[in-house]
Amino acid sequence: MRLLDRYLLRELLIPLFYCLSGFLVFWISFDLFSELDDYQQRGLRTPEIARLYLIKTPELLVVVLPIALLLALLYALTTHARHQELTAMRAAGISLWRFTAPYFAVGVVFTFALFALNELWVPKSVEAVEAILHRSSTAQSTDPGGRWHPKLHFHNARHGRFWSLGAFNLDTFEMKNPHVSWRASDRTERSLNARRAVRTNETWLFLEVEEFTYRTTGEVDTTPMKTNALVVPEFTETPEQIKSEIRINQLRSLISPKGAQLSLSEILNYLRLHPDPSPKDFALLQTQLHGRLAWPLTCLVVVLIAIPFGAASARRNVFVGVASSIFICFVFFILMRLGVALGSGNWVTPWLAAWLPNIAFGGTGLWLTARVR
Incomplete structure (x- = not known):
């Protein structure tokens, strides 16, 4: 690794650590104040609440990681631009794409990390949090027999x-x-x-x-x-397939549980039982599936958005670049949520609803980056 790459990474990772820590503290504080009454009613003590939020950390990271990466990139790039470091690199014959290569490498690493968090750790953390909350409730009741889901009906269409x-x-x-x-x-x-x-x-x-x-x-x-x-x-029905049936029934309902979403394994388990789902269910499942694949790539899209606004000439107002980039990312996240809603309702082709924000904003970021002087 070149000395320049190490320098750029160091100048990015330090603000990234602070942004990530700050967002996590803010998110946990907000959630704690929202749920504190419920925790008190369940009789949770301080160590149990701390353990609960430690378990919820992967779920929070999935949300805050792209935002923290965006702000850290903007800070690092505007700092380099303000000190004329980017101009010096360009004058030394280093292209924009070359000196931003470490940022793209971080985006790729975060993409794989986000996918792993989403599929491997988040489902387990959600289950663990539900188990802790249930244990705290049953400790005050006379029925400590575990979490029961009442009145379940399903059809194994394959068999x-x-x-x-x-x-x-x-x-x-x-x-x-x-x-x-x-x-x-x-x-x-x-x-x-x-x-x-x-x-x-x-x-x-x-x-x-x-x-x-x-x-x-x-x-x-x-x-x-x-x-x-x-x-x-x-x-041959497995407990995992039955649980995926429960999750999808919850997602279908008008009032779904807080944060209800499907993992790839749950979608595949459901499709093993229902190889020919109804058009409405097919749209829901395909939108969720493509959405799970598209979300981790947000980290790369964030890099493409940050570079043209953060690496602009030092003569440009830094605040304008940062504010514009944050506004664009805000619109990006809104469109992503809107696309999932339209795709799930079969108003838009599921794959297009899930991937269009990434394609549109990634392409725009590439075009703007190519125009940076």
């Missing part, structure tokens, strides 16, 4: 099975009052009722079971098969 659950435990994967109807390999229609079911050895174990068989004539056996325990190996 033709209909499931109806009285309740599903998100922690232990236990089912209450499961009912399953399906067509067996011998072409007979069957239905199964059980008092409960548990997950063991990668299969579902049904307890206190009644199984009905419907003949091809439409008649049902009057004496169902009864047993205390039954394992049905052909039931």
Whole structure:
């Protein structure tokens, strides 16, 4: 690595650290004041609240990382421009693209980091936060049996099975009052009722079971098969697929949980159960899928936006460049949210709704960067 690259990186990473820390402190403080009454009602103590926000850090980083990178780039570039360092580099024969290469390298690293955070850490942190909040609630109640999702119904379209659950435990994967109807390999229609079911050895174990068989004539056996325990190996539905069904049902609802969104694994799990979703569900899933892929690239778009405004001539008003760039990024984030809403509602082609802000603003940033003198 050249001495110049090390210098530029050092001058970027220091303000980046301060911007990132400042945004995290601001975001945590804002969220804490908003949720403090709820935490007090749940009986959370200070160490538990601190642990909760430590776990939520990946979720917060996904939001603040592009913004912090933008401000750090603007600060670093305007500082270099004010001290005529950029002019000296250009006079020494170093092109704009060459001395901004370290910034693009940081943008690429942050793109991969943001993707990893979004897909590997954020889903786990959301689950962990929900578990902490649930434990604090059940500690004051008489039912500490884990997180239960009531009345779940779903259809495994790939294998033709209909499931109806009285309740599903998100922690232990236990089912209450499961009912399953399906067509067996011998072409007979069957239905199964059980008092409960548990997950063991990668299969579902049904307890206190009644199984009905419907003949091809439409008649049902009057004496169902009864047993205390039954394992049905052909039931290949996994807890992760059931949880993805719950998440997508929540996202469909008019009042979805705070911060509800889908990871790529949840989308793929749902599509394994529903290979031919309805047009409305297809639009929702495709928009979410492309949105998850497009969001990490925001870090590269931010670099393209910052360079033409931060690296402008020192004769230009620095405040104008910074304010213009921040305004453009604000419009970018608004358009991204608007695109997701339009794509999810099937008003705009899903892939276009998710990628258009990146394409439009990235292209504009490239054009403006090429015009920098």
